[in-house]
Amino acid sequence: MKYVDEFRDAALARNLAAKIAAEVQPQRRYHFMEFCGGHTHAIARYGLAELLPASVRMIHGPGCPVCVLPIGRIDQAIHLALERGAIVCTYGDTLRVPASGGLSMMKAKARGADIRMVYSAADALKVARANPVREVVFFAIGFETTTPPTALVLRQAKAEGLKNFSVLCCHVLTPAAITHILQGPGVGPAGDVPLDGFIGPAHVSIVIGYAPYVPFALGYQKPVVISGFEPLDVMQSILMLVRQVNEGRAEVENEFTRAVSADGNRAAQAVMDEVFEHREVFEWRGLGEVPDSALRIRPAYAEFDAEVRFGLCYQGVPDHKQCACGEILRGRKVPTDCKLFGTVCTPENPMGSCMVSSEGACAAHYAYGRFRDIPVVAA
Amino acid sequence: MCLALPARVIERSADDQLLIDLGGIRKSVSGALTPEAQPGDYVIVHVGHAIGTVDAEEAERTLALFAELAASQAAEDQA
Ligand code: SF4
Numbered sequence: 001m002k003y004v005d006e007f008r009d010a011a012l013a014r015n016l017a018a019k020i021a022a023e024v025q026p027q028r029r030y031h032f033m034e035f036c037g038g039h040t041h042a043i044a045r046y047g048l049a050e051l052l053p054a055s056v057r058m059i060h061g062p063g064c065p066v067c068v069l070p071i072g073r074i075d076q077a078i079h080l081a082l083e084r085g086a087i088v089c090t091y092g093d094t095l096r097v098p099a100s101g102g103l104s105m106m107k108a109k110a111r112g113a114d115i116r117m118v119y120s121a122a123d124a125l126k127v128a129r130a131n132p133v134r135e136v137v138f139f140a141i142g143f144e145t146t147t148p149p150t151a152l153v154l155r156q157a158k159a160e161g162l163k164n165f166s167v168l169c170c171h172v173l174t175p176a177a178i179t180h181i182l183q184g185p186g187v188g189p190a191g192d193v194p195l196d197g198f199i200g201p202a203h204v205s206i207v208i209g210y211a212p213y214v215p216f217a218l219g220y221q222k223p224v225v226i227s228g229f230e231p232l233d234v235m236q237s238i239l240m241l242v243r244q245v246n247e248g249r250a251e252v253e254n255e256f257t258r259a260v261s262a263d264g265n266r267a268a269q270a271v272m273d274e275v276f277e278h279r280e281v282f283e284w285r286g287l288g289e290v291p292d293s294a295l296r297i298r299p300a301y302a303e304f305d306a307e308v309r310f311g312l313c314y315q316g317v318p319d320h321k322q323c324a325c326g327e328i329l330r331g332r333k334v335p336t337d338c339k340l341f342g343t344v345c346t347p348e349n350p351m352g353s354c355m356v357s358s359e360g361a362c363a364a365h366y367a368y369g370r371f372r373d374i375p376v377v378a379a
Numbered sequence: 380m381c382l383a384l385p386a387r388v389i390e391r392s393a394d395d396q397l398l399i400d401l402g403g404i405r406k407s408v409s410g411a412l413t414p415e416a417q418p419g420d421y422v423i424v425h426v427g428h429a430i431g432t433v434d435a436e437e438a439e440r441t442l443a444l445f446a447e448l449a450a451s452q453a454a455e456d457q458a
Contacts (some may be wrong), residue, residue: 148412
């Protein structure tokens with residue numbers, strides 16, 4: 001496929017790996033966080049970690065939207081379907097995320113909740129048009145990539161004067177999450193999680209541009225390289241990060257020039273801005289309450305805001321005690337550090353959110369990395 | 380859920396829908412976020428929407444960079 005296959009060439013990937021190996025400095029260690037689940041997935045799927053020299057370590061970040069969705073929000077969606085009789089529409093990945101009381105949206109469905117998987121926000125609107133006597137709620141999750149489509153349906157619903165449609169808005173913001181990690185305990189010069197730079201999001205940056213990352217690169221002196229999701233993109237970005245570290249630079253560089261500009265997609269930003277405003281604080285799974293890290297629907301669209309319409313009140317719920325997702329999302333642990341990994345917790349029966357989407361650190365490691373951990377012993 | 384792929388625009392209709400070709404599969408997606416996308420362009424498709432366009436010249440430049448690297452590597456291997 002064009003713009004996909006050319007960026008997956010194995011020989012070129014080995015070339016880039018050789019280049020990285022030649023440029024890393026002998027006494028130095030390099031710790032880079034890939035913020036996006038898409039990069040986590042690419043690194044696991046194409047075995048990129050194996051191609052890298054031992055001194056380069058990749059740390060998974062909290063950039064998988066399904067992984068950072070807190071239990072309390074899924075509980076709200078289930079409540080709307082089970083107790084308020086609403087049809088709840090959502091993206092497929094959220095269906096299996098564990099919620100309170102041993103439930104998930106999937107299990108709630110088995111108890112009679114009318115929960116429907118949609119491929120696009122626009123499909124939720126179609127469900128509302130087709131069921132005029134039922135309340136239809138779109139459970140909207142994700143970073144800045146899924147936010148503009150949600151904004152479009154809200155605008156459309158208002159234009160049509162739909163009376164039975166609303167959105168439970170759980171959209172979160174990438175720059176706020178990165179800042180939170182940089183300010184968190186353990187990160188930084190004296191901390192136990194050294195971080196020498198970030199692989200910046202590909203698709204989020206198509207929307208917001210690369211300019212919003214300039215403040216951390218400067219303020220925290222951490223290099224950021226915006227990277228595409230194909231294996232060669234990721235390898236090239238790691239090379240660019242190694243060079244920045246070696247030269248003592250901390251800048252925002254853009255590897256994904258074919259799709260990302262400094263300012264991003266203006267049309268998408270305009271519709272987001274019309275419909276959404278910042279929330280003071282939002283709970284993330286694994287990261288806790290993060291100030292100024294999410295969006296809510298503006299008062300002008302209040303009749304389409306499920307929180308207002310149904311008088312919902314947010315209640316935080318702690319994760320499973322033994323689940324290490326929080327520590328993994330902060331880069332302090334790896335999936336195999338979790339006691340439940342691969343035994344109690346598997347993609348078929350996830351205990352934590354990182355095991356749900358293929359972009360979650362635990363699921364990616366379960367699918368592609370699990371057997372690499374087993375030492376090879378001669379028979 | 381972040382997976383998004385580049386697809387070629389075949390047709391743009393008046394209601395902001397784009398007919399795209401994704402590796403041989405034809406699909407209709409919303410083009411409301413990419414008012415500039417025209418037939419022949421590549422767009423990045425995510426949750427039923429084209430969220431951005433692919434700059435063909437920049438893509439060539441990135442590939443040329445990799446090719447250059449391969450050439451310099453080959454020269455080093457020979458030396
Ligand atoms: S293995 Fe399961 S329980 Fe453990 S951290 Fe990962 S998702 Fe959480």
